[in-house]
Amino acid sequence: MKKIVSSLILFSSAIVLGACGITTPDESEKSSQATSQTTEATTDAASGASKQEEYTDPSELKDKYDVVIVGAGGAGMSAAIQAKEDGANPVILEKxxxxxxxxxxxxxxxxxxxxxxxxxxDIEDSNDTFYKDTLEGGQNTNDKKLLRYFVDHSADAIDWLDNMGITLNNISYSGGASVKRIHRPEDGSAVGGYLVEGLLRNVHENDIPIFVNTDVTKINEEDGQVNGVEIDMDGNKQTIDADAVAVTTGGFGANEQMIEENRPDLKGYVSTNSEGSTGDGIKMIEKLGGQTVDMDQIQVHPTVIQKDGTLISETVRGEGAILVNQEGKRFFNEMETRDKVSDAITNLPEEEAYLIFDDALANRAKQVDFYKEQGVVESGDTIEDLAQEIDVPKKQLKETLANWNEAVDNKEDSDFERETAMDYDLTSGPFYAIKIAPGIHHTMGGVKINTNTEVLDKDNQAIPGLYAAGELTGGLHGNNRIGGNAVADIVIFGRQAGTQATKFAQGNN
Ligand SMILES: Cc1cc2nc3c(=O)[nH]c(=O)nc-3n(C[C@H](O)[C@H](O)[C@H](O)COP(=O)(O)OP(=O)(O)OC[C@H]3O[C@@H](n4cnc5c(N)ncnc54)[C@H](O)[C@@H]3O)c2cc1C
Structure with missing residues (x-):
């Protein structure tokens, strides 16, 4: 494969995102220890890892492939690698x-x-428990067939990644999970950079062509069967024919217009998303008659910096931080699901809150170093000093922390019945506060698929030759996604899209 674009994958992403005002690559959904290495990874991702990766030379683009994959996120690269394993010669097109x-x-x-x-x-878990937890998190609104397929193929997805050198063997809690189930890289570092780097390495090892700066603008069909795409590659428009197309273009969390159309109440919310999350795939599939579901189910994350959409990792709460209002009082169980914590913040008169934690926590949750660099962390040597900095009543904040530390000692939060992330008290100064409010984080709705990742039309019939996987699809998460389920979704259904698109292309569907 001839290669041209020498890019620092992780760093380039950070630059691209940074350029659109979107910053740290971080959302942590774990809630216990083993975070000491996380900053290293986060910092690497933000400051430029040493790895160089390359993409395919535009001159190598052919006008026909058996399987065309639209979008090079986790779902797209999983689909491509699986399709290759199954005997196809796929191509990945990334805008x-x-x-x-x-x-x-x-x-x-x-x-x-x-x-x-x-x-x-020795963690006891079962697919049935995973199913039950996810259904509870989604308040029973999840697509149950997709969910059953999802939980039953999750362990296999972990093995598949491991066999490719992507080992997620550091396991912890995430909000809404009844057991330790969230799998992370061994050193506790961020999953995203590690996963993307590993998938890309395998894309290259499998000689799968991957073209960047290639915007897919239309999905073509003839007599109802999908047969290719229109592209704009750096200004050059072209038709690429295909036997099957797998669309993996991600969600629409960065498309303000689509957010407003589907959820007028979220107009003006900041977004944690990549600039590529503009809902292109959903729009192209709708034009072909594809059905959408749950489009108004947009996940808002409770702890986002409002000026630039920086996500404050759930790890901070998971390691023991509390949330207080402007009166210096706790107001909710911080470890509840994201929808509920977000609502609790939005219902405050000031519609924002402070994450409060101590120096010991900052040492455990190393992401805090990054937040300090961003200038979003207020500090005080004593609780009173901190209260002064953030303009909350000193006496009240002191009392709130004393009550909380007593709850941690007794392992009983009689105020808000928090049950997890109570391993550490907040007693070692300096003390810190980060002002947060909810931000748009994940679009749970999207195109309707079946367990074969076939895209369904308005009569629930599969559109021949068209497959979709990842955040552009809807149904799996219902009305509330459990943290850690989206990455599982993209690997599990990404692989399935690769397999099914290959079968279709080979005439074996
Ligand atoms: C800050 C943050 C932290 C998160 N942390 C977690 C977590 O820890 N665990 C978890 O489970 N989930 C997490 N999520 C959610 C999860 O990361 C995403 O839902 C998931 O990665 C989406 O993967 P995807 O492959 O569907 O889409 P993406 O990874 O977004 O990839 C889609 C790709 O398609 C490209 N594309 C779009 N349109 C076109 C077009 N027209 N032509 C060509 N290419 C196109 C895009 O540029 C992009 O590269 C997080 C999300 C955010 C924003």
Whole structure:
């Protein structure tokens, strides 16, 4: 493969995102220890890792492929690698100058049940429990067939990644999970950069062509069967024919217009998303008659910096931080699901809150170093000093922390019935505060697929030759995604899209 674009994959993503005012690649959905290495990874991702990766020379683009994959995020690269394993010769077309999309930004991890790594750690879990937790999190609105397929194939997805040198064997809790189920890289570092780098390495090892700066503008069909795409490659428009097309273009969390159309109440919210998350795939598939579901189900994350959409990792709460209002009082169980914590913040008169934590926590959750560099962390040597900095009543903040530390000692939060992330008290100064409010984080709705990732039309019939996987699809998460389930979604259904598109292309569907 001739290669041209020498890019620092992780760093390039950070530059691209930074250029659009979107910063740290971080969302942590774990809630216990083993975060000491996370900053190293986060810092690497933000400051430029040493790895150089390359993309395919535009001159090598052919006018026909058996399987065309649209979008080079986690779902797209998983689909491509699986398609190649199954005997196809796929191509990946990516509109941005680098691969990765929102996947690069994910750092919490990937949920999976009955995995070999859980067994090694004596963690008792089952696919049924994973199913139940996800259904509870989604308040029973999830597509149950997709969910069943998802949980039953999660362990296999972990093995598949491991066999490719992408090992997620550091397991912890995530919000809404009843057991330790979120899988992370061994050193506790961010999952996204590691996953994207590993998938891209395998894309190259498998000689799968991957073209960047290649915007797919239309999906073509003839007599109802999908047969290719229109592209704009650096200004050159072209038709690429295909036997099957797998669309993996991600969600629409960065498309203000689509957000407003589907959820007028979220107009003006900041977004944590990559600039590529503009809902292109959903729009192209709708033009072909594809059905959409749950488009108004947009996940808002409770702890986002409002000026630039920086996500404050769930790890900070997971390691023991509390949330207080402007009166210096706790107001909710910080470890509740994201929708509920977000609502609790939005219902405050000031519609924002402070994450409060101590120096010991800052040492455990190393992401805090990055937040300090960003200038979003207020500090005080004592609780009173901190209260002064953030203009909350000193006496009240002191009392709130004393009550909280007593709850941690007794392992009982009689105020808000928090049950997890109570391993550490908040007693070692300096003390810190980060002002946060909810921001748009994940679009749970999208195109309707079946468990074969076939895109369904308005009569629930599969559109021949058209497959979709990842954040552009809807149904799996219902009305509330559990942290860690999106990365699992893109690998599990990305692979399925690769397999099914290959079968279709080979005439074996
Ligand atoms: C800050 C942050 C942290 C997160 N952390 C976690 C986590 O820890 N765990 C978890 O489970 N989930 C997490 N998520 C959610 C998860 O990362 C995403 O849902 C998932 O990675 C989406 O993967 P994808 O492959 O579907 O889309 P993406 O990774 O977004 O990839 C889609 C790709 O398609 C490209 N594309 C779009 N339109 C076109 C077009 N017209 N032509 C060609 N290419 C196109 C995009 O540029 C992009 O590269 C996080 C999300 C964010 C924003």
């Amino acid at each position: 941005l100058p680098v691969a990765g999309g929102n996947t690069t930004k994910s750092s919490g991890g990937m949920n999976a049940s009955e995995t070999k790594f859980q067994k090694e750690d």
